[in-house]
Amino acid sequence: MKKISIVCRCEDITEDDVIKAIDEGYTDMEELRKKLRIGMGPCQGRVCIQLVAKILEKKTGKKVSSIPLPTSRPPEIPVSLGTLASDEK
Amino acid sequence: MKKKADVVIIGGGINGCSLAYNLAKKKVDVVVVEKNYLSSGATGACGAGIRQQWSTIENAKLSIESVKIFEKLSKELDQDIEFRQGGYLIAVHDEKELIQAEKNVAMQRSLGLKVDILDVGKINSIIPILDVKGMNVIGATFCPTDGHANPFKTNFAYAYAARINGAEIYTHTKVKRIKTNENKIKSVETDKGSIKTDCVVNAAGIDSKDIASMVNVNLPIIAYRKEIMATECLEPLFEAMVVSFKDGIYFSQQREGQIIGGIPIPEEISGYKTIPTFTFMQHMAKTIVRYAPILKHVNMLRHWTGFYDVTPDARPILGEVKKLKGFIQCNGFSGHGFMISPMVTKILSEYIVDGKTPSILENLNLDRFKGKNIVHERSVVG
Numbered sequence: 223m224k225k226i227s228i229v230c231r232c233e234d235i236t237e238d239d240v241i242k243a244i245d246e247g248y249t250d251m252e253e254l255r256k257k258l259r260i261g262m263g264p265c266q267g268r269v270c271i272q273l274v275a276k277i278l279e280k281k282t283g284k285k286v287s288s289i290p291l292p293t294s295r296p297p298e299i300p301v302s303l304g305t306l307a308s309d310e311k
Numbered sequence: 312m313k314k315k316a317d318v319v320i321i322g323g324g325i326n327g328c329s330l331a332y333n334l335a336k337k338k339v340d341v342v343v344v345e346k347n348y349l350s351s352g353a354t355g356a357c358g359a360g361i362r363q364q365w366s367t368i369e370n371a372k373l374s375i376e377s378v379k380i381f382e383k384l385s386k387e388l389d390q391d392i393e394f395r396q397g398g399y400l401i402a403v404h405d406e407k408e409l410i411q412a413e414k415n416v417a418m419q420r421s422l423g424l425k426v427d428i429l430d431v432g433k434i435n436s437i438i439p440i441l442d443v444k445g446m447n448v449i450g451a452t453f454c455p456t457d458g459h460a461n462p463f464k465t466n467f468a469y470a471y472a473a474r475i476n477g478a479e480i481y482t483h484t485k486v487k488r489i490k491t492n493e494n495k496i497k498s499v500e501t502d503k504g505s506i507k508t509d510c511v512v513n514a515a516g517i518d519s520k521d522i523a524s525m526v527n528v529n530l531p532i533i534a535y536r537k538e539i540m541a542t543e544c545l546e547p548l549f550e551a552m553v554v555s556f557k558d559g560i561y562f563s564q565q566r567e568g569q570i571i572g573g574i575p576i577p578e579e580i581s582g583y584k585t586i587p588t589f590t591f592m593q594h595m596a597k598t599i600v601r602y603a604p605i606l607k608h609v610n611m612l613r614h615w616t617g618f619y620d621v622t623p624d625a626r627p628i629l630g631e632v633k634k635l636k637g638f639i640q641c642n643g644f645s646g647h648g649f650m651i652s653p654m655v656t657k658i659l660s661e662y663i664v665d666g667k668t669p670s671i672l673e674n675l676n677l678d679r680f681k682g683k684n685i686v687h688e689r690s691v692v693g
Contacts, residue, residue, distance in 0.1 A: 250348040252348050252351065253349060253467070256350060257463065257467060263544075263612075266613060295587065296613065300543060301610060301611055302611075303542070303599060304607030306596030306597075307596040307607065
């Protein structure tokens with residue numbers, strides 16, 4: 223059986239998916255995110271972004287510290303629309 | 312970097328990349344210069360909708376022709392752009408909106424569009440989760456061939472196809488200056504080098520105004536910040552986009568299952584501030600739950616800010632600037648640049664290569680703002 227490494231658990235993205243996308247020319251973290259939906263699931267990138275940055279470093283030579291992280295978006299953790307719509311404090 | 316090109320396009324969003332594709336296909340030597348990454352502006356923040364229901368004939372024509380191109384685009388570009396036609400349902404809240412809706416529908420039908428005015432009782436047959444009492448509507452208009460596509464994937468697919476046809480695309484490259492000589496374009500100078508050309512296309516979204524000011528052309532564009540949110544992914548719940556001009560809300564479910572939607576916040580002002588607000592989160596949640604109460608159980612995952620490049624009549628500025636030869640505008644889309652991009656860039660490519668000037672290009676030229684009779688697009692949402 224082929225060994226598969228899952229990078230993004232929310233969207234089922236594997237290491238091979240990321241490598242393939244980088245090979246196709248998506249070498250920007252934001253482009254990878256928009257191409258593969260990494261960081262767009264319920265965890266909002268907590269699991270995958272660092273791993274993708276590592277793969278990017280390995281493939282392109284860009285240092286992890288020099289790769290800009292995708293902007294983090296509120297509400298940061300999933301919050302139900304019912305809660306947000308409620309005026310209760 | 313190339314030293315020379317027939318055409319230099321400034322902006323790697325949907326319009327810049329689709330124009331590059333259309334030109335490259337016609338064997339034009341074309342270069343795209345993008346200061347950030349592809350789709351880093353309005354395209355990357357957009358709501359993904361494709362609508363043909365407009366109040367002005369130019370927008371209706373551009374979008375109807377664009378849908379015909381979208382229908383075949385995945386095949387043409389050899390990439391899946393996730394195009395699907397679930398329709399647009401536009402709420403009609405009162406008699407005044409009904410009169411405007413009847414006018415719009417008559418004009419749209421005269422162009423061959425299939426679009427209907429629905430009684431309030433018919434709304435749930437199209438979208439069962441809507442609460443027509445909560446929405447406070449007397450009816451709706453519905454066009455079944457309106458729909459969605461994935462804006463990033465469409466942007467990337469156009470860029471991919473443009474490159475295959477010979478276009479060069481430089482990201483993270485900023486335009487510093489545009490040189491002119493006797494009212495003609497001479498070259499574009501970037502932070503990575505200079506490109507000689509006699510044709511520049513300004514497709515820089517909200518930065519188009521700054522680009523034009525480099526050559527002393529004033530564009531009447533104001534940047535409006537808009538917020539938009541995405542929920543977690545769900546099983547398919549509904550296919551159509553829901554729009555209300557009165558409440559300003561729009562929302563729909565994407566192919567991956569998330570619901571995406573936006574609404575203006577009451578104290579909205581123009582400007583470049585990009586920080587999302589708590590006011591939006593609350594206002595959006597309250598309104599969407601009023602429209603579709605079942606959604607109160609659904610989690611919002613994130614919300615973000617994008618910009619509309621708004622013109623005085625909410626219609627795009629297209630074509631060559633009359634006082635500067637070779638300076639072509641492709642901006643001012645006022646929040647609907649994605650959905651009309653296939654036809655807009657087809658027309659512009661035919662102008663650049665073959666000199667074709669259809670009346671639509673005349674009607675949307677920058678010069679229209681000199682006149683007193685400005686025709687406003689009324690069907691703007693978000």
